[in-house]
Amino acid sequence: MAAVIEAASAVQTYIDHVNPRWAQLLRVLQMDTEYALCSGVELHTTAGDVILDFLSGYCVHNAGHNHPAIIQALHRELDRRGPAMLQSHVPDLAGELGGRLCRLAGGKLEKAFFASSGSESVEAAIKFARATTGRVGLLHCEGAFHGLTCGALSLMSDRFWRGRFGPMLGDTAAVPFGDIDALREKLRTKNYAAFFVEPVQSEAGIIVPPPQYLSEVKELCSRFGTLLVLDEVQTGLYRTGKFIAAHHFNVEPDIVILAKALSGGLVPVSAVLMTDRVYNSVFDSLKRSIVHTSTFGENALAMRAGLATLDVLQREDLGVQALEMGVRLRHRLQEELRDYEMVAEVRGLGMLSGIAFRPPKSLGLRVAFESFQCIHPAMFGQVIVMRMFRDQRLLTQMCGNNFMVLKVAPPLVVSEEQIGTFVTGIRQVIHLAHHSAEFWTEAVGLAKRTVNI
Ligand SMILES: Cc1ncc(COP(=O)(O)O)c(C=O)c1O
Numbered sequence: 395m396a397a398v399i400e401a402a403s404a405v406q407t408y409i410d411h412v413n414p415r416w417a418q419l420l421r422v423l424q425m426d427t428e429y430a431l432c433s434g435v436e437l438h439t440t441a442g443d444v445i446l447d448f449l450s451g452y453c454v455h456n457a458g459h460n461h462p463a464i465i466q467a468l469h470r471e472l473d474r475r476g477p478a479m480l481q482s483h484v485p486d487l488a489g490e491l492g493g494r495l496c497r498l499a500g501g502k503l504e505k506a507f508f509a510s511s512g513s514e515s516v517e518a519a520i521k522f523a524r525a526t527t528g529r530v531g532l533l534h535c536e537g538a539f540h541g542l543t544c545g546a547l548s549l550m551s552d553r554f555w556r557g558r559f560g561p562m563l564g565d566t567a568a569v570p571f572g573d574i575d576a577l578r579e580k581l582r583t584k585n586y587a588a589f590f591v592e593p594v595q596s597e598a599g600i601i602v603p604p605p606q607y608l609s610e611v612k613e614l615c616s617r618f619g620t621l622l623v624l625d626e627v628q629t630g631l632y633r634t635g636k637f638i639a640a641h642h643f644n645v646e647p648d649i650v651i652l653a654k655a656l657s658g659g660l661v662p663v664s665a666v667l668m669t670d671r672v673y674n675s676v677f678d679s680l681k682r683s684i685v686h687t688s689t690f691g692e693n694a695l696a697m698r699a700g701l702a703t704l705d706v707l708q709r710e711d712l713g714v715q716a717l718e719m720g721v722r723l724r725h726r727l728q729e730e731l732r733d734y735e736m737v738a739e740v741r742g743l744g745m746l747s748g749i750a751f752r753p754p755k756s757l758g759l760r761v762a763f764e765s766f767q768c769i770h771p772a773m774f775g776q777v778i779v780m781r782m783f784r785d786q787r788l789l790t791q792m793c794g795n796n797f798m799v800l801k802v803a804p805p806l807v808v809s810e811e812q813i814g815t816f817v818t819g820i821r822q823v824i825h826l827a828h829h830s831a832e833f834w835t836e837a838v839g840l841a842k843r844t845v846n847i
């Protein structure tokens with residue numbers, strides 16, 4: 395009883411002092427669950443339920459929640475009482491992690507810069523690209539997600555994220571993902587320091603590019619003196635089956651950005667991997683040796699988390715697992731969902747998949763769907779997510795810049811049985827959407843609850 399009261403007052407304190415809107419939204423979506431313990435793919439609630447995580451904190455939990463080996467490594471690091479946050483020594487763990495990351499990424503990537511978040515690493519990459527090329531302009535793709543700090547946000551065209559926060563960086567431009575002609579037109583102006591691109595677009599709707607796209611991009615970037623920056627914040631660390639998704643496409647970037655999963659889900663850490671040319675353009679004298687830094691960047695606990703995470707991902711062969719299980723997952727979804735008219739496609743790479751929905755053609759469904767759209771374009775997806783959570787005990791989310799694609803990204807340790815549970819669960823929810831008025835009336839209640847806040 396005491397624990398329940400404590401939890402309730404902790405929620406109230408969050409509402410009072412952190413982000414009441416977020417707490418309210420979760421309540422409206424009936425997702426305001428409290429968790430007692432998270433392990434692997436399983437989220438155990440204080441009420442005694444088990445929810446399966448098919449979101450992974452947006453590709454943070456590649457190694458699974460609270461992996462015992464990562465926890466043990468962090469305990470040891472703390473017990474060692476070594477130099478942490480000294481800011482006056484050469485951190486050996488940063489060297490070890492930097493070396494491992496560069497070797498795994500391959501190509502000409504020789505140096506690593508460490509920070510604490512994906513956005514912070516995108517900011518660093520913007521500065522490094524400008525210093526390397528002496529140019530100001532930055533290119534990115536439509537629908538991209540690169541982070542919410544002002545520089546990163548300047549590389550995103552979606553108005554929802556940018557509204558009220560401008561002005562953004564000048565001299566940025568967007569091209570459609572996969573459109574090599576549009577890119578060539580921009581690059582030939584020679585205005586652009588870098589082209590930022592996710593090798594597989596995540597929040598745009600899990601979009602895998604045509605096989606030759608990225609190698610053609612690289613060729614064009616080299617020809618016109620623009621750096622190729624791959625944002626592998628979601629796709630890196632074996633999420634798509636290879637260490638970085640670039641390895642599927644035979645492309646050698648000038649800069650790679652890693653974050654999320656490098657943390658082991660426990661200690662924030664991000665990295666910018668770069669060529670020596672890029673490094674030397676920034677740090678070319680002793681005077682400039684700390685011209686770009688971040689206080690927490692190379693801290694021992696974060697570096698240890700990165701090293702322990704790599705150990706787990708490699709020892710458990712989770713890249714191979716992601717590749718094999720990802721194919722099986724998509725195959726099973728395609729089989730189970732093919733007769734539903736609102737399912738347009740199941741697509742993805744490795745353990746990063748999307749179920750793309752489309753507006754229905756049949757009259758009855760179309761009326762219901764269009765009224766959903768009038769309430770809010772995200773309403774259909776949110777009812778799917780809510781039902782998956784509440785009725786099927788499966789945690790999912792729609793893509794942030796595409797409300798018609800459900801992201802399917804469990805930890806890479808997911809089992810065949812858990813995949814089976816997911817496939818059955820999503821089929822039941824989609825079946826309901828096609829055959830039961832109850833699915834659609836739910837939205838009216840949801841809309842009323844939302845409007846009342
Ligand atoms: C592809 C991509 N890049 C960058 C970021 C920003 O990372 P962070 O939230 O750690 O700042 C995200 C966050 O979701 C992302 O998905």
